[in-house]
Amino acid sequence: MTRRLLDGSPDLTGHRRRHGPVPYHGKDALVGALEAAGLTGRGGAGFPTHRKLAAVGGAGRRVVVVANAAEGEPASAKDRALLAANPHLVLDGLRIAADALGTRALHLYLGARADSGPVAAALAERAGSGYDRAGVAVHTAPDTFVAGEESAVVAAIEGRPPVPADKARPVFAHGVGGAPTLVLNVETLAHLALVARYGPAWFRAAGTADEPGTFLVTVGGAVREPGVREVPYGVPLGDVVIPAAPVRAVLAGGYHGTWAPLDPRIPLSRAGLAAYGATPGAGVVSALDARRCPLDAAARVVAYLAGQSAGQCGPCLNGLPRLAETFGALARGHPQQGEVARLAGLVAGRGACHHPDGAVRFVASTLSFFADDVAAHLAGRCVAAGVR
């Protein structure tokens, strides 16, 4: 077991004993170390962290750094688990990134379901002991799916409703108060804090050559031990999903994700899941009980996603509820395949954020992976009803 993030100490004494003081790196050195380490964002998109860091700042402009723990994905619990187990490592990462960019404008954006206690205690310990005197403004996200989208995070910090903005002005150039803003997921920051201390070669000792390091995965559904685990990229799916019941499929990447078979040999990585058109996303793997109707389960997810439209963009606001209704009718055995496809086509790519695209991806994956179930439902039967 590789436990880099979850084995930490929630109190500063233990954290300091284990990891020592917060190291300092200039921007170029930190960007270089992160590039050599191959650290990618752990919030879902998997963007190279060194490129994000390199893109902000320069030309003497004041920069803002935000630790993002909004975790709006309902199937994910890893960011709040990390903050409860190892808050100092996340705060170290925030401080290291801020020092490299020469700023003291630091924010932590907590998820609605997170316990703010460990974070508040950690911040008080750091300030009181002189370990880290940089103040961090703490904000709490609403419990919505899109609250963690980068431009929604900026809006929340500015005191506006946390909904995504048009992308004409990217956050890295024009974020909080108009300042260039670096928004990094809290797990990414924790890895950053370790790379800054122990270097790229140490970081690469876990994971694969193309996808180095460990990541946090939230395992849910019909499994023996649901919860958050830390695993290296490339770990076999069978090591992570231990069925507690017959399992029909796994949903990789959460509610915007893609179905894959529970083949225990599939490597849990972008490369391993690519064969199924899936990605680990923000590290979510949910096992579907074979006795549960997949189309009914999927229809509930689509209905949830429709309800999570921020209501700003017409195609999403109008199209997702229609798509959810029509998909629901199809799941109940009405021949609506053509209309589902037409509505999915109308919604995709027509919003300020990728929420409609994620919903369409989930619908498309469901219809293709469970094509036999669709055919059975249209014939008045259900595949899942026959499973004991």
Place this chain on the structure above:
Amino acid sequence: MRTLRIDWTACDGRGLCAELLPELLAADDWGYPVIRGAVEVPAPLAGHAERAVRACPRRALRLA
């Protein structure tokens, strides 16, 4: 060549752009222009595109 895009957070589906520029923009079920990402505007339509941009009451249609 110039491209046309929509700020979806501003667009209210008033439909003027689809009326003024039917060559490039159709209205969807709810009156919103059907366009994905940035659409190239052929030179002969540049004038019509500019007119559609000026006519948008929400300033949601953008030429770049």
